[in-house]
């Protein structure tokens with residue numbers, strides 16, 4: 001019989017049930033459903049937070065209004081976004097963390113990043129462009145300790161390989177109104193960089 005450790009990484013993540021007890025104890029009492037969406041050779045990494053309830057139901061990342069807004073920010077449509085040979089989506093947790101009794105999203109369970117993240121990034125290799133989405137991803141990938149607005153406002157410190165963004169949730173609509181520089185200054189540069197990176201030759205065909 002094959003040792004489970006020999007199975008491909010994607011299969012092992014899909015089979016992961018490490019958080020079963022934790023999720024059973026949430027208000028939603030759901031089972032783990034890892035939404036795994038990456039393939040070596042991708043050029044654009046979307047480093048997000050965790051699937052929401054709609055993504056938990058669909059099994060595909062960002063199939064919700066946050067995804068529509070994120071695709072608009074990136075300047076790409078669904079066909080490109082869901083092309084795993086070009087775009088990888090690696091959240092801080094692969095499963096929907098559930099709601100608390102007030103109906104608020106629970107944070108991504110840290111065990112997911114600790115268990116899988118380095119292995120996933122090892123398979124993906126160095127990414128030409130990483131788009132970090134939301135406070136949890138900013139903290140993890142940039143070690144950001146300052147508030148999200150400050151980190152995003154300093155986006156030029158990390159561009160053009162890394163872009164720090166707020167979460168594209170409807171909850172941040174007020175934030176977007178208060179920070180017009182985000183749409184006026186950051187997004188045009190991000191869209192141009194996305195276009196440039198996605199038009200580069202296939203990394204898996206040209207590993208050098």
Ligand code: SF4
Nearest residue numbers: 016018019032095112
């Ligand atoms: S959130 Fe991550 S660690 Fe937890 S069950 Fe899902 S895949 Fe496993």
